Amino acid sequence: MKCFSRYLPYIFRPPNTILSSSCHTEADIISTVEFNHTGELLATGDKGGRVVIFQREQESKNQVHRRGEYNVYSTFQSHEPEFDYLKSLEIEEKINKIRWLPQQNAAYFLLSTNDKTVKLWKVSERDKRPEGYNLKDEEGRLRDPSTITTLRVPVLRPMDLMVEATPRRVFANAHTYHINSISVNSDYETYMSADDLRINLWNFEITNQSFNIVDIKPANMEELTEVITAAEFHPHHCNTFVYSSSKGTIRLCDMRASALCDRHTKFFEEPEDPSNRSFFSEIISSISDVKFSHSGRYIMTRDYLTVKVWDLNMENRPIETYQVHDYLRSKLCSLYENDCIFDKFECVWNGSDSVIMTGSYNNFFRMFDRNTKRDVTLEASRENSKPRAILKPRKVCVGGKRRKDEISVDSLDFSKKILHTAWHPSENIIAVAATNNLYIFQDKVN
Numbered sequence: 001m002k003c004f005s006r007y008l009p010y011i012f013r014p015p016n017t018i019l020s021s022s023c024h025t026e027a028d029i030i031s032t033v034e035f036n037h038t039g040e041l042l043a044t045g046d047k048g049g050r051v052v053i054f055q056r057e058q059e060s061k062n063q064v065h066r067r068g069e070y071n072v073y074s075t076f077q078s079h080e081p082e083f084d085y086l087k088s089l090e091i092e093e094k095i096n097k098i099r100w101l102p103q104q105n106a107a108y109f110l111l112s113t114n115d116k117t118v119k120l121w122k123v124s125e126r127d128k129r130p131e132g133y134n135l136k137d138e139e140g141r142l143r144d145p146s147t148i149t150t151l152r153v154p155v156l157r158p159m160d161l162m163v164e165a166t167p168r169r170v171f172a173n174a175h176t177y178h179i180n181s182i183s184v185n186s187d188y189e190t191y192m193s194a195d196d197l198r199i200n201l202w203n204f205e206i207t208n209q210s211f212n213i214v215d216i217k218p219a220n221m222e223e224l225t226e227v228i229t230a231a232e233f234h235p236h237h238c239n240t241f242v243y244s245s246s247k248g249t250i251r252l253c254d255m256r257a258s259a260l261c262d263r264h265t266k267f268f269e270e271p272e273d274p275s276n277r278s279f280f281s282e283i284i285s286s287i288s289d290v291k292f293s294h295s296g297r298y299i300m301t302r303d304y305l306t307v308k309v310w311d312l313n314m315e316n317r318p319i320e321t322y323q324v325h326d327y328l329r330s331k332l333c334s335l336y337e338n339d340c341i342f343d344k345f346e347c348v349w350n351g352s353d354s355v356i357m358t359g360s361y362n363n364f365f366r367m368f369d370r371n372t373k374r375d376v377t378l379e380a381s382r383e384n385s386k387p388r389a390i391l392k393p394r395k396v397c398v399g400g401k402r403r404k405d406e407i408s409v410d411s412l413d414f415s416k417k418i419l420h421t422a423w424h425p426s427e428n429i430i431a432v433a434a435t436n437n438l439y440i441f442q443d444k445v446n
Contacts, residue, residue: 030433032420036100036108039424042070042431043110044438045095049079051112051165053123070440074123076165079114091116097182099191109168111191115178118193120169120204128156174200174210181231187238194231194243197224199261213261214243214253229344230290242292242299248285250301250310268299268315270308280332280341288344293353294425300356302347305329307358307368322368322375325360327398327409340414351426359418362407363434364394380418380432380439390444 027048034043042054055073082091094114101109107124132154137143177195184191192201192213199214214231218224231243239255251264272281284304291300299310301318305326308318324345328335335341340361347358359365360377368375377394397406420433428443 028436030420030436030438031095032098033422033431033433033438034098034100034110035422035424035431036110037102037425039426039429041073041100041108042422042440043098043100044431044433045078045098045112046436047092047094049077049081049093049095049114051076051078051095051098051110051121053108074163074165076121078112078119078121079117082116084116096179099182099184101184102188111182111184113179113182113193116172116175118171118179118182118202119167120171121165122168123163123165125161125163127159127161129159130154131157169204169207171202171207171210174202180229181243183231183233183241185233185238186236190238192231192233192241194228196227199228199231199241199243201255211259213255213259215260215262229287232290232292234296235292235294236296242290244287244290244301246286247282248287248303250287250290250299252312266312266315268310268318270317278332280336283336283341284332289346291347291349293349294351295353298353300347300349302345302358304341304343304345307347307356309356309370320370322356322366324358324366325364325396327396328361330398331409335414338414340417343417343419345417345419346421348421348423350423350428357421357423357430359421359432361414361417362412363416363418365418365421365432378441380434380437380441382437391441 027046029047030044031047032045035041036043040056044052046052052072053074054070057069057071078095079093081093083089084091092115096113096115099111101111107122110121110123112119112121131138132152134148134152135143171193175193175195175198177197179193179195181194182191190201190203192199193210194214197215197217198212200210201213202210214228216226216228226245226247226249229244229246231241234240234242240252241255242250242252244250248269250268252266252268253261254265255261257263257265272285287301287303289302292298293300297312299312301308301310305324305328307322307324309320310318332341345359347356349356354371355367355369357365357367363380364377365380366375366377377396378391379394392405395403395406396412397403397408402408416434418432418434422431424430430441432439432441
């Protein structure tokens, strides 16, 4: 397992957040983290509807060691709070997901969504401004035509670099329930958005209609037994996608087989051991995140206690199962009482699909090396955020005598949780969101 060091000399925070980590507002809590396809940009969304984009510093001859630092590039308000008057329902501004589109020109494009509305944003730079209009003065006011005696050719003058974020498309009014996933198709012409009961397919150029490709809503809602928890397109095959459910199952669908993909092509489910069945079994088996590997051969799923890796060619059981925090199995009753058992942890692959990462409590996050089968628990905290400090592995003691470097399971802080993480697409750089703080770590050998 590679050792990660604290590469950057500070903790990133969205603008307007209070510096004290114990005195943040609800709006400052980071709700999603996403690298773009090159890793040069990193976007975060928060519960206040803001998107903050960080840009990686370019390497210079004078400051070679600064390569890798991410600084604030752009900040904009993506979503505002709304109110559904037909249902008397308040719609939060919280950003649920951000997904980048591959860069085609000098501008960047990303999708952001709250519970109901998906927006396509264009982020571009401007370092020149036109001057010398004929019909307008330098302040932009219309001139009196009688005062215009000569014809001028407008020219572009240099100006301070300005980064602009403009909404190009708004995709709304297609979801009755809360959107939990968006995924860009490999054809780069379409994307899908998923809520609890339906998955819709959108074309980037058409905002007033979408095509419903999955609908699991029963005729009688009292017969509802499961909901959709996450969905993602295959990274290479534009006709294939997967979605997970609250019952711990994964369905692989092929849009070539049928326009409405209610009938899955493959069904992944691990049989439950009857000896382990309890009151909490169904809750902890609910899948909170599903991710295709970069190769497209494997699927990774995260439930409450484990991360599982599935081979697309084997449906009856996962090929790998990793225990994230098995020491919490004895704490399920108290976790149920404080609602932590319903927390939705995400999981990510590294660029080569050899290591997977996911979050836990007490600001711990876990890494599992698929080749060596080694794992490590690391902590994102302000105490170990000194420049170039090496992160020390943490261990949780379940019972008996506790060693000096261990922490007791009874001492874990369940209010500190790492739900959202991201991994650079090609390098060992990771981003970890801990409440209102964003930590960025880099492998010390890089």
